[in-house]
Amino acid sequence: MTEAILLVGGQGTRLRPLTSHTPKPLLPVAGVPFLAHQLARAAAAGVTRIVFATSYLAELFEAEFGDGAGFGLELEYVTEEVALGTGGAIRNAAERLRCAPDEPVLVFNGDILSGLDIAALLSNHRASGADVTLHLKTVADPRAFGLVPTDTSGRVVAFLEKPQTPEEIVTDQINAGCYVFTRSVIDRIPADRVVSVERETFPELLSSNAFVQGVVDDSYWLDLGTPAAFVQGSADLVRGIVASPALPGPTGEALVLPGARVHPSAVLSGGTVVGAGAEIAEGAVIEGSVVLPGAKVAARVSVHASVVGRHAQIGEESSLDAAVVGDGARIGAGNELSPGLRIACGAVLPAHSVRTSASPAPCAEQSVAFSGVPHASSAAH
Numbered sequence: 001m002t003e004a005i006l007l008v009g010g011q012g013t014r015l016r017p018l019t020s021h022t023p024k025p026l027l028p029v030a031g032v033p034f035l036a037h038q039l040a041r042a043a044a045a046g047v048t049r050i051v052f053a054t055s056y057l058a059e060l061f062e063a064e065f066g067d068g069a070g071f072g073l074e075l076e077y078v079t080e081e082v083a084l085g086t087g088g089a090i091r092n093a094a095e096r097l098r099c100a101p102d103e104p105v106l107v108f109n110g111d112i113l114s115g116l117d118i119a120a121l122l123s124n125h126r127a128s129g130a131d132v133t134l135h136l137k138t139v140a141d142p143r144a145f146g147l148v149p150t151d152t153s154g155r156v157v158a159f160l161e162k163p164q165t166p167e168e169i170v171t172d173q174i175n176a177g178c179y180v181f182t183r184s185v186i187d188r189i190p191a192d193r194v195v196s197v198e199r200e201t202f203p204e205l206l207s208s209n210a211f212v213q214g215v216v217d218d219s220y221w222l223d224l225g226t227p228a229a230f231v232q233g234s235a236d237l238v239r240g241i242v243a244s245p246a247l248p249g250p251t252g253e254a255l256v257l258p259g260a261r262v263h264p265s266a267v268l269s270g271g272t273v274v275g276a277g278a279e280i281a282e283g284a285v286i287e288g289s290v291v292l293p294g295a296k297v298a299a300r301v302s303v304h305a306s307v308v309g310r311h312a313q314i315g316e317e318s319s320l321d322a323a324v325v326g327d328g329a330r331i332g333a334g335n336e337l338s339p340g341l342r343i344a345c346g347a348v349l350p351a352h353s354v355r356t357s358a359s360p361a362p363c364a365e366q367s368v369a370f371s372g373v374p375h376a377s378s379a380a381h
């Protein structure tokens with residue numbers, strides 16, 4: 001038996017308003033809840049049992065995945081009444097593990113889309129005798145990430161905060177959000193208080209001379225924490241740039257879910273997904289975007305790199321570019337939503353009345369549009 005802990009308790013603030021009613025790991029990505037891709041890949045790598053560490057909108061996870069039989073997995077759910085942070089969540093979920101102290105436990109963030117060879121990471125951990133093995137990824141621009149330098153043998157020598165100056169960029173390796181812990185190491189994390197695994201547990205392990213190793217795997221990797229990454233990840237799955245056993249159709253330029261209606265003159269491209277029950281009218285052009293279930297896109301609308309929320313409506317000849325429209329929002333005809341703009345769930349924009357830009361206009365989320373630039377990715381803390 002190989003066990004895993006899946007961290008899914010975060011609020012997903014960078015993806016609001018999409019995460020107002022749906023936790024980030026359950027948002028549809030390439031037509032299925034994002035976690036379906038992770039669960040299918042974990043099962044394929046030999047994981048047999050997964051404990052979900054839930055907190056925000058906790059009850060929705062079990063309602064979606066039940067006992068896990070559909071994935072050939074045994075699933076358990078643990079809920080933090082108050083979110084315990086990544087390290088606290090791992091410690092809390094470990095109460096439900098069944099493995100022995102010297103056995104490996106896979107731990108993964110519930111928002112990373114990757115082509116990581118999970119089985120190889122596990123066997124590497126077993127062979128090396130490490131206390132913890134981290135998946136590391138090299139990136140061209142490490143400025144937005146915590147850095148993880150290693151020595152020539154792969155042993156981690158430091159955990160560094162985001163670099164502030166060029167001199168502080170001592171490596172291009174970042175923490176990719178997937179780990180293998182030897183079980184007894186998890187049991188040493190303090191119980192019942194907030195702990196960050198990235199900022200507290202890992203540095204403390206180094207201070208106490210624990211054997212923490214990093215394994216670089218440069219296959220596909222994306223932190224789906226921001227709207228731009230969310231649409232990119234979905235499009236990459238649909239186009240087959242990253243493989244998933246959970247993809248509910250053949251790869252191609254677009255994925256249209258059963259029950260959706262797309263007018264023959266509409267053009268879908270760039271890995272666009274049209275969710276169940278959504279409607280796309282004549283002449284609409286949708287590129288590299290996610291149209292969630294039940295949404296309605298009217299005639300001659302243009303949508304690029306954007307998300308249209310569940311049951312949202314986009315009026316005729318409107319255009320969306322890198323925008324997010326919350327669930328149930330109604331955009332009147334002729335509006336232009338420019339990059340970075342987010343429309344709150346249930347908001348109503350009258351026809352033609354708004355020529356929006358991404359200038360800050362913080363407003364109550366349920367009533368009107370708001371805009372904002374998502375903060376830098378924090379998958380690699």
Ligand code: GTP
Pocket residue numbers: 007008009010011012013014015024053054055080083084085086089109110111225378379
């Ligand atoms: P942002 O609010 O947009 O930063 O997103 P997030 O809440 O998901 O935070 P982040 O991306 O840093 O979290 C990484 C992973 O850890 C995600 O899968 C989260 O669901 C999970 N996570 C973060 N904090 C907690 C927590 O306190 N408890 C649990 N159980 N999971 C957490």
